[in-house]
Amino acid sequence: MPEVNVNGHAYAVHGAVGTTLAEALRDELSLTGTKVACGEGHCGACTVLVDGIPTLSCITLVHAVDGAKVTTIEGLRDHPMVYSFVRADALQCGFCTPGQIISAVALVDSKAAPSTEEIRHAMAGNLCRCGAYPKIEEAIRTWQD
Amino acid sequence: MRDIELRQASSTTDVDGATPIHGGTEVVPLIRAGLLKADTLVDIRGVIPRGIDGARIGAGATLAELECDPQVPAALREACKLAASPQLRNMGSVGGNLLQATRCWYWRLDWPCRLHGGDECFARDGEHREHAIIANDFCASAHPSDVAAALLALDATLRTNRRELPIADLYRLPTEDDRRTTTLESGELILELNVPEPEGSVYLKAMERKRWAFPMVGVAAARSSGVTRVALAGVAPIPWLLQGGLDQATPLPRNAYKLDVAKTLVQRAETALNGG
Numbered sequence: 001m002p003e004v005n006v007n008g009h010a011y012a013v014h015g016a017v018g019t020t021l022a023e024a025l026r027d028e029l030s031l032t033g034t035k036v037a038c039g040e041g042h043c044g045a046c047t048v049l050v051d052g053i054p055t056l057s058c059i060t061l062v063h064a065v066d067g068a069k070v071t072t073i074e075g076l077r078d079h080p081m082v083y084s085f086v087r088a089d090a091l092q093c094g095f096c097t098p099g100q101i102i103s104a105v106a107l108v109d110s111k112a113a114p115s116t117e118e119i120r121h122a123m124a125g126n127l128c129r130c131g132a133y134p135k136i137e138e139a140i141r142t143w144q145d
Numbered sequence: 146m147r148d149i150e151l152r153q154a155s156s157t158t159d160v161d162g163a164t165p166i167h168g169g170t171e172v173v174p175l176i177r178a179g180l181l182k183a184d185t186l187v188d189i190r191g192v193i194p195r196g197i198d199g200a201r202i203g204a205g206a207t208l209a210e211l212e213c214d215p216q217v218p219a220a221l222r223e224a225c226k227l228a229a230s231p232q233l234r235n236m237g238s239v240g241g242n243l244l245q246a247t248r249c250w251y252w253r254l255d256w257p258c259r260l261h262g263g264d265e266c267f268a269r270d271g272e273h274r275e276h277a278i279i280a281n282d283f284c285a286s287a288h289p290s291d292v293a294a295a296l297l298a299l300d301a302t303l304r305t306n307r308r309e310l311p312i313a314d315l316y317r318l319p320t321e322d323d324r325r326t327t328t329l330e331s332g333e334l335i336l337e338l339n340v341p342e343p344e345g346s347v348y349l350k351a352m353e354r355k356r357w358a359f360p361m362v363g364v365a366a367a368r369s370s371g372v373t374r375v376a377l378a379g380v381a382p383i384p385w386l387l388q389g390g391l392d393q394a395t396p397l398p399r400n401a402y403k404l405d406v407a408k409t410l411v412q413r414a415e416t417a418l419n420g421g
Contacts, residue, residue: 016148016149017148017149017150017151017186018149018176018177020173039177040174040177040178041170041173041174041232041233042230044230044232047232053235054231054232054235055232055235055236056170056232056233056236059169059170059173059174059177059236060169060173060236061151061166061169061173061186063151064166064169064188103231103232120356121226121231121356122231123231124230124231124356124357125229125230125231125232125233125357
């Protein structure tokens with residue numbers, strides 16, 4: 001049975017082999033902030049941090065993160081990036097937003113003031129079907145304001 | 146989903162009869178789509194080398210690690226940087242990247258095509274905008290690996306748990322008798338890549354959008370001892386070493402544009418290498 005530390009809490013996960021991290025988070029731990037859109041690793045909605053690295057939880061087997069430290073959007077409740085997304089109005093439907101914020105937080109953790117090119121490179125794996133990209137870019141550019 | 150067993154590999158010879166899994170970016174979607182039937186998965190992350198030491202690259206290194214390491218030749222760095230998405234580059238190993246399956250939609254939708262053992266290539270008479278323009282007679286699938294094209298141009302060699310081989314020998318065109326596109330045997334694992342330092346190298350990629358797309362056409366070029374090797378992604382069922390130009394191409398009615406793109410990118414790559 002894999003043990004996963006999610007947002008600072010240790011959990012033993014019961015799912016069968018083949019259960020994805022996204023399914024375990026949402027269905028077993030009721031952490032529904034992590035969204036599943038494409039379910040096949042293309043869109044980035046399901047992005048979480050695994051040991052600090054943006055990872056697609058919909059194609060990660062929960063048994064493969066045994067012992068790892070997972071951060072979901074619920075664990076970033078008080079992160080300034082959340083408020084920056086609100087300030088910049090960086091969403092319309094909001095479904096991709098948890099994944100966007102996870103990727104954005106990992107980016108500014110590695111570089112507090114990334115360039116536009118660096119933002120676009122690091123955020124390329126988070127698709128937004130509402131097309132809020134300019135506002136998302138603005139939120140990341142101004143997160144320390 | 147059927148019951149699957151997962152175990153940790155204790156050594157590189159401990160994978161017989163099981164499906165190896167490393168980053169999972171290929172294996173997990175294929176299992177979930179029903180295209181890969183696996184009763185036993187063996188997690189090989191603990192036994193595959195992953196460091197980068199000069200010309201030697203552990204097959205477990207992620208694309209994200211390769212894209213920013215100055216020891217890595219420019220063509221390979223750029224191919225990694227332009228491949229997939231940041232999350233996939235964080236997760237996927239370079240060894241696994243070389244073994245990824247085609248993006249051909251007929252294959253992905255499990256049509257009984259030649260790659261699946263059937264007797265028809267549906268893409269040839271169907272939708273083949275993104276398909277192969279070279280060696281596409283039997284099967285018109287296009288090989289999606291940017292990284293493989295770069296390594297082919299760089300004349301890399303691979304070390305597996307059973308042999309050493311030039312990367313060109315990892316791939317084979319599917320035939321009536323054998324539909325596989327690689328020569329890797331059951332239980333064989335890619336452990337390490339040896340990538341000689343070229344005098345210069347470059348990777349250029351045309352995609353349908355600027356980021357996060359499989360190659361429409363990818364062109365890698367590397368010069369060593371004054372000789373330039375050019376290899377292409379997205380144009381044939383396997384990564385394609387260009388020998389004798391592109392006149393051998395046999396584009397299909399709706400993908401002839403790829404030939405123009407390939408010719409232009411080859412010319413640009415050669416110009417870039419010659420400092421033009």
